[in-house]
Amino acid sequence: MAVTTAGPDPEDLTARARIRDAALLHFGEHGFERATIRGIAETAGVSSGLVRHHFGSKQALREACDAHLVKVVRRLNDQVRADPAPGDINYVAASRTALGPYQRYLARALAEGSAATLFDEMVQMTEQWLAEADTRRPDPPDVDRKDRAAVFTAMALSITVLHQHISRAMGVEVFSPQGDLPLARALIDVYSHPMLSLEDASVIRAALDKTQDASPRTDPHTDTGATLR
């Protein structure tokens, strides 16, 4: 069953690591602004001054969290790519697996705009996966792969970012043993059924391009030039 959240780094258990983990928790639970250094310090079992001593500022602490998350995800990805496990469906889905306690922080960080390099990294992974998937595709893609990768990545992450809303709508906490299966089934169904047929798609694409040519009006607010956005 492949990837599990790796245990603490050998270098961990140190106060610095405990603070970082506590910060991950608090930032994820309350958001960056509402989380307090004092609260983080208490969870870590240290004084608030030590937080400053190790990280300098609250912002720097956040960046350390982001960096750590990048490291975790990168390791996770390497693990998956090295693993010849046949069960892994795709990199997007795999990259969301076993993040465990980091889920909430990841969601917050993405929404609040930090975690930029993490997103970019994920796009790159998706791109690699797409490169492979494109070979099995009937029609040749005429859209830049990176663009598609970005959209795919965002969609995959939407489950994490909006998990509380999805949970509410589905009537079960999706990131729990009870909600896991329903979510997986829904995802499989969605992933295996395109919203648009290839014919519809080409029709729309044609209309889109024509619109672009015909109407060079570009009022940034009222109409952005495309019916489908």
Place this chain on the structure above:
Amino acid sequence: MAVTTAGPDPEDLTARARIRDAALLHFGEHGFERATIRGIAETAGVSSGLVRHHFGSKQALREACDAHLVKVVRRLNDQVRADPAPGDINYVAASRTALGPYQRYLARALAEGSAATLFDEMVQMTEQWLAEADTRRPDPPDVDRKDRAAVFTAMALSITVLHQHISRAMGVEVFSPQGDLPLARALIDVYSHPMLSLEDASVIRAALDKTQDASPRTDPHTDTGATLR
């Protein structure tokens, strides 16, 4: 082209409405916590005391913003459903059109957890659209429609919520005249190509169900019971 952001309500122009609009702006730009009542008041051209007079508290102001956004989206949806315009591809895409200045607030609100009723409303819209789309579907869906609607909605909204990351990855601000077309093309491509073939999907689904039966271990953190989540 079809739906445009409706002009100010007749009852608007009032100070209360100006405050609400300013709040939408500030909350969207800086987030709820960082936004200040004084800043909102200044943008609205009123004193900070008036904000309190009209809305009572910052939290209540936020709720008023959410309520207003729900009203806007609901009106937008009615407009789309009433309109016999043939250009509208689907409700999910349509519901994201022409939200203009509300985009940023919507993104923040969803991520921060308010805007719950708005999300639920959108799920309902998507559900209606799915009900129709299901009739044109080859295989009968064996997943609850509401579950699929929730996932669909989240994915559609991911563009809004993560727009800054997508913009960075694509190298162009997606919610601008320049970025509009590239995003539309990427979306069409993604929407018209399933990530999973029907065969793969059924294989995974079978494996998933078997896993569920065979291994009733439900450690909430290490392994959540499914390879694909």
Place this chain on the structure above:
DNA sequence: TAGGAAGCTACACGCGTGTGTAGCCACTGT
């Protein structure tokens, strides 16, 4: 063994903030 850096704490400062209070102005209905 002496020196010093690093880990760590306690405490205080100052600022920005949401909120509370008192009161003015304008308009309306009688």
Place this chain on the structure above:
DNA sequence: ACAGTGGCTACACACGCGTGTAGCTTCCTA
């Protein structure tokens, strides 16, 4: 004409917060 209500302002308060500073302890090193 006049009370009264609601829109609106100015000002002050109290509190929580990030940050700064001084100093203690522990352990490595020369």
